Amino acid sequence: MTQLAGWGNFPVKETTLLAPRSEHQLHDLLASNPSVIARGNGRAYGDSAIGAPTTVHMRHFNKMLAFDANTGLLEAESGVLLGDIIAAFLPRGWFPLVVPGTKFVTLGGAIAADVHGKNHHRDGSFRNCVVWIDMLGADGVVRRCSPEQNLEMFDWTAGGMGLTGIILRAAIRLRRVPSAWIRQQTLPAVDLGDAMQTLERSVDASYSVAWIDCLARGAQLGRSVVMLGEHATPEELPPQQAAQPLTARRVSGRPLPRPFPSFLLNRYSVRAFNAAYYWAGQRRAGFQIADCDSYFFPLDALLGWNRIYGRKGFMQFQCVLPPDQASNGLRALLEETSSAGQGSFLAVLKRLGPGAGPFSFPMEGYTLALDFPVSRRSLALMERLDRITLAHGGRFYLAKDSRMSADVLRQSDSRVEAFKEMRQAGGLSGRFRSAQSQRLSL
Amino acid sequence: MTKLPVLILGARSDIGLAVAHAFAAEGYPVQLAARNADGLSAAKNDLELRYGQTVTLHKFDALALEDHAKFIDSLPQLPGIAVCAVGFMGEQSTSEADPIVATEVLRSNFEGPASILAHLANRFEHRGSGVLVGISSVAGERGRATNYIYGSAKAGFTAFLSGLRNRLAGAGVHVVTVLPGFVATRMTEGMDLPAKLTAQPQEVASAIVRATRKRRNIIYVRPIWQLVMAVIRNIPEPVFKKLNL
Numbered sequence: 241m242t243q244l245a246g247w248g249n250f251p252v253k254e255t256t257l258l259a260p261r262s263e264h265q266l267h268d269l270l271a272s273n274p275s276v277i278a279r280g281n282g283r284a285y286g287d288s289a290i291g292a293p294t295t296v297h298m299r300h301f302n303k304m305l306a307f308d309a310n311t312g313l314l315e316a317e318s319g320v321l322l323g324d325i326i327a328a329f330l331p332r333g334w335f336p337l338v339v340p341g342t343k344f345v346t347l348g349g350a351i352a353a354d355v356h357g358k359n360h361h362r363d364g365s366f367r368n369c370v371v372w373i374d375m376l377g378a379d380g381v382v383r384r385c386s387p388e389q390n391l392e393m394f395d396w397t398a399g400g401m402g403l404t405g406i407i408l409r410a411a412i413r414l415r416r417v418p419s420a421w422i423r424q425q426t427l428p429a430v431d432l433g434d435a436m437q438t439l440e441r442s443v444d445a446s447y448s449v450a451w452i453d454c455l456a457r458g459a460q461l462g463r464s465v466v467m468l469g470e471h472a473t474p475e476e477l478p479p480q481q482a483a484q485p486l487t488a489r490r491v492s493g494r495p496l497p498r499p500f501p502s503f504l505l506n507r508y509s510v511r512a513f514n515a516a517y518y519w520a521g522q523r524r525a526g527f528q529i530a531d532c533d534s535y536f537f538p539l540d541a542l543l544g545w546n547r548i549y550g551r552k553g554f555m556q557f558q559c560v561l562p563p564d565q566a567s568n569g570l571r572a573l574l575e576e577t578s579s580a581g582q583g584s585f586l587a588v589l590k591r592l593g594p595g596a597g598p599f600s601f602p603m604e605g606y607t608l609a610l611d612f613p614v615s616r617r618s619l620a621l622m623e624r625l626d627r628i629t630l631a632h633g634g635r636f637y638l639a640k641d642s643r644m645s646a647d648v649l650r651q652s653d654s655r656v657e658a659f660k661e662m663r664q665a666g667g668l669s670g671r672f673r674s675a676q677s678q679r680l681s682l
Numbered sequence: 683m684t685k686l687p688v689l690i691l692g693a694r695s696d697i698g699l700a701v702a703h704a705f706a707a708e709g710y711p712v713q714l715a716a717r718n719a720d721g722l723s724a725a726k727n728d729l730e731l732r733y734g735q736t737v738t739l740h741k742f743d744a745l746a747l748e749d750h751a752k753f754i755d756s757l758p759q760l761p762g763i764a765v766c767a768v769g770f771m772g773e774q775s776t777s778e779a780d781p782i783v784a785t786e787v788l789r790s791n792f793e794g795p796a797s798i799l800a801h802l803a804n805r806f807e808h809r810g811s812g813v814l815v816g817i818s819s820v821a822g823e824r825g826r827a828t829n830y831i832y833g834s835a836k837a838g839f840t841a842f843l844s845g846l847r848n849r850l851a852g853a854g855v856h857v858v859t860v861l862p863g864f865v866a867t868r869m870t871e872g873m874d875l876p877a878k879l880t881a882q883p884q885e886v887a888s889a890i891v892r893a894t895r896k897r898r899n900i901i902y903v904r905p906i907w908q909l910v911m912a913v914i915r916n917i918p919e920p921v922f923k924k925l926n927l
Contacts, residue, residue, distance in 0.1 A: 261868070303728040327707075328732040 244295060247546050248285040249553030250614045250642055253675045255290050259297040263382075263408065269296065270380055270406075277674040278406045280346030281321060284353065285556045286642025287675035288401055296406065298348055304328070305409065312414040313371060318348030318407040323540075325414070330532065331486050334414035335471075337369035341588075343537050348407040353639035354399035354600040356607075358447035358469065358536070361593040365602050367398035371411040375404070378671040382408060396662055399600030401638050403663060403672050403682060420488035421481060422447070422535040423472040428522040432462025432571060436606070439466060439591040446470050447535075451521070453514040454587035454610060457578045461571065464589060465521030469535055477529060488531040513585060539586070548585065549613040556640035557622050558609040559629040560592055566606040569632030573608060573625055580621045584610040599659045601637045609640065619643060638676065646681040656682070686762025687711040691742060691798060694718065696867035697817060698767035699725060700883035704891045705763070706733040713761060715742035715753070744768040744794030745786075750801050763894055764802050765815040766795045771869050777831040784831045791835035796842045803846055806855040813894045815858040816843040817886075820902070823861070823911045826927045847899060858893045859900045862886050863907035879906065 242257040256273075260266040270276065278296045279289035289295065302319040312334050314325065322336055323343035329335070340355040349355075351373060356365045372386035373394060385394035397404045425445075429435035435450050442448045447469035456463045474485040481487075539545050546554070561569040570589070577584065588609045595603035610625075612618035626648045629636065635652040636644060650656050660682055663669045676682075688705040692698045693714035702712050706729050714722050719739040726737040742753055754760070770790035777784040799814055806812030821829050822836030840859060847857035864870060864880040881903045889903045902908045917925070 259871075303724050304731040305724075305727065307731050324732065332734075 242295075244290050245553065246282060246284045246286050246289060246642065248555055248611075248614075248642055249546060249549075249551070250555060251287055251675070252553075253287060253290045253292075255295045255675075256293055257291075257295045257297060259299055261300045263376075266296070266376065266406070266408075267380055269294075270376065275670055275673040276406075277672055277677075278318075278348060278352075278402045280319060280349030280352075281344050283342055283345045283349065284639045286640070287679065288353070288639060288641075289349070290675040292673045292675050292678050298346065298406075301348075301408065312416065313411055314414055315409065315411045316347055317409050318346060318351075320347050321345065322347065322350060326532070329414055330417070330420050330488070333416055333418070333486055335417045335532070337363055337413060337415050338366045339536050340366075341537065342540050343533075344540060347410055347412070348402075351398055351407055351410060352400060352402045354597060354602075355639070356590075356592065356602045358449045358590065360602055361443055361448065361591050362446060364593060364596055365399075365600055367597055367600065369412045369414075370394075370398060371413055373397055373407055374409040376406040376408055378405065378667045395598050396659070399597050400659075401676070401682075402674065403659075403677050404666075404668060405672060417471045418473045419471060419477060419481075419485035420532055421472040421477055421485070422469040422530045422532060423476055424528045424530045424535055425468040426521055426524050426526060426528065427466040427468065428518070428525055429462075429464040429466055431460060432464075432574065433567070435462055435464035435466060435589060436567060436570075436591075438464075439589070439606075442466070442468050443591070448591060450589040451517060452574070452587040452589050452608075453518045454574060454577050454584045455511050455514050455581070456518075457575075461578065462574050462589075463518055465518060467521075467535075469530075472529055481529070488533065514587070549611075552614040554611050554613050555618060555622065555642050556609060556611045557625055558607060558637040558640040559625075559634040560601065560603055560605050560607040560637070561629065561632050561634040562603065562605040565632040565634070569628060569634060570606060570608060572628045572632070573610075576621065576624055576628060577610060580617070582612055582618055582621050584612060586611050599655055601635070601639070603635065605634075607637075609637075638680075641676065641680075644680065646679065649680050656680075685710045687713050687736075687738075687759055689713040689715060689757065689761035689764040689802075691715050691744070691764065691766045691795075692768035693722060693725070695767045695769070695869075696883040697862070697865060697886050698765070700887035701765050701767060701890055702729060702737075703732075704884070704887035706735045706737070708891060709733075709735065710763070711736040711738075713738050713740055713757060715740040717741070717743050742798075744798065745789055747794070747797045750798050753798070754801055754805060760805055760809065761802075762811070763813045763815065764799070764806075765817070765890060766799055767817050768795050768798075769817065769819075769869070771829075771832050774829055774831060787831050788835045788838075791832060792838040792842070795839055799842075799846065803850060803855065803857075807850055807853045810854040812854075813856045813858065813897075814843075814846065815860060815890055815894060816840075817860045817862065817890075818843065820861050820863050820907055820911050824914055824922075828927065856894075856897050858890070858898060860886070860890060860893070860903070861900065861907065861911075862903045863910070865903070879904065879910070 241254045244255045245252045273294040276294040277291040298319040301317040303317045305315040307314050338357045350366045354365045445468040450464040450466045452464045474482045590607050592602045688710045690698045690702050694716040719741045729737045772787045818840040819836040821833035822840045843859040864875045886903050893901045
């Protein structure tokens with residue numbers, strides 16, 4: 241037995257951790273273990289990828305299989321990291337259609353959580369770039385699932401949190417990009433209303449996201465730095481970069497606002513950080529050229545930033561609220577957070593586009609992500625945030641969840657019962673089981 | 683300028699494969715050599731897709747000493763760098779009980795690697811350039827009851843590499859001795875290893891790439907191993923023989 245946790249280091253659970261090296265070994269493993277869950281790179285925050293009782297680490301399924309340079313179609317095993325895909329194909333002018341806030345997620349994990357990125361309002365979630373998935377089912381049979389064949393399984397699997405089977409391989413479509421650089425526009429927003437209006441006005445931007453100072457109160461509640469982005473064309477780059485537009489080397493002399501080095505990060509500096517980030521954003525208002533890593537994955541530069549909250553770990557809270565309730569709901573969530581004084585180092589607000597799929601998280605509206613150190617106070621606060629979300633018609637992101645109750649999940653999302661019924665009907669309930677699926681009774 | 687290829691001996695091992703990735707990512711063509719070279723076709727495909735480098739597969743048996751010269755002749759090009767990741771730990775208890783098995787461990791970790799590197803050394807010396815990398819082990823620093831068959835072979839290999847480096851120092855050929863501590867590989871799967879002392883194969887690989895670039899002589903992958911081994915080497919024998927290590 242091994243002690244295993246997700247990215248938030250909470251909760252820590254006992255599990256049998258196995259890492260098969262071949263499909264053959266995986267089949268044997270499935271035959272001899274009644275309940276398993278697949279695990280990618282362990283970047284889900286909570287207990288999504290901790291098996292109850294057996295966890296199947298997919299790290300040895302990490303080979304790229306084929307690439308078509310005409311269409312951008314990439315076939316790869318599920319343990320390949322999005323970061324590997326970017327490293328291999330960005331220099332050739334290709335980029336994933338959708339990337340989450342870290343590139344250290346596996347292809348299988350990105351599909352299972354149906355991750356979204358800063359372009360969700362235009363391009364939707366990760367499922368939109370998935371052409372097919374090879375799934376190892378409860379019966380030990382591998383099936384290709386796509387919009388053309390086994391559509392239902394394809395649909396449930398994208399966003400199904402690994403509870404529909406084990407993703408072995410997938411094909412995704414990459415998009416052509418003109419350079420390895422992002423032309424970033426930074427727009428400070430003085431309060432929540434300003435931030436939301438700025439995001440609404442920016443629906444034509446390829447990428448948009450806002451960092452919220454979640455500790456600002458009163459008239460400054462919700463003050464933010466909105467960051468828009470476009471893939472830069474070679475003509476928009478300084479001569480040094482324009483010569484080799486697909487080679488991302490950091491622009492010298494123009495450092496972007498970056499988080500503190502990890503040794504300075506603790507709960508006492510969070511308030512200062514949030515304020516500093518806001519002021520830095522204000523000073524930098526306007527256009528900059530940023531490399532893809534700084535724009536899409538600012539926190540990846542702080543390897544192990546999940547440890548800043550100490551051994552007890554931390555929890556993420558991420559919900560999405562529908563457009564008509566978003567303003568009131570976000571205000572209530574931020575008021576609750578700032579008055580509790582429970583600092584969040586990472587607070588992100590994002591406008592989402594229409595949802596897709598029977599169990600995926602995103603839906604039209606606003607998503608807010610906050611993180612909190614593990615403590616009784618935080619847990620109590622998060623329960624209050626749950627209730628505010630429910631009162632405003634919102635729902636929750638399972639890839640971030642580590643502590644929600646089954647009851648809250650059901651109140652938030654009428655699709656849960658259908659998901660559970662599908663699992664029961666397909667003989668999946670006992671077969672694919674995580675600590676999270678048990679807690680949430682999925 | 684195109685780079686000379688890197689030859690990986692024992693390319694099916696976790697460390698060998700990680701080394702192949704690390705060099706291919708640096709723009710080197712790669713020659714993968716293993717007993718079962720056919721089993722490497724997926725790895726070849728993967729490496730080519732990721733790094734756009736030429737990858738070739740070569741059948742190589744470390745224990746077939748008489749074929750070693752022929753093997754080198756069969757390579758499409760004499761490599762610029764050769765990394766020997768051949769090794770076989772076996773079960774100490776089996777090796778103790780059956781000296782024939784022990785001999786296989788000795789041959790796989792010393793005789794075979796030394797033979798192929800000796801051939802390569804002569805070719806590199808003749809050319810006047812090249813880097814040889816031997817992956818030995820901290821187990822060779824002092825024999826311990828739990829691991830001395832493997833350890834003694836690695837001790838021999840370490841001494842061989844040291845002598846080779848000495849011999850070739852004036853000939854433009856560099857020799858790197860790698861002494862990884864614990865590494866999370868197939869060899870150590872299921873062992874209960876302390877996390878702080880255990881490197882990932884990728885760490886070993888990037889340490890090797892760095893060492894070839896900087897012409898380092900002896901590297902421990904995680905610096906803490908230098909300390910650990912200094913302690914182990916300096917325990918007086920009357921005490922050491924009673925320890926349970």
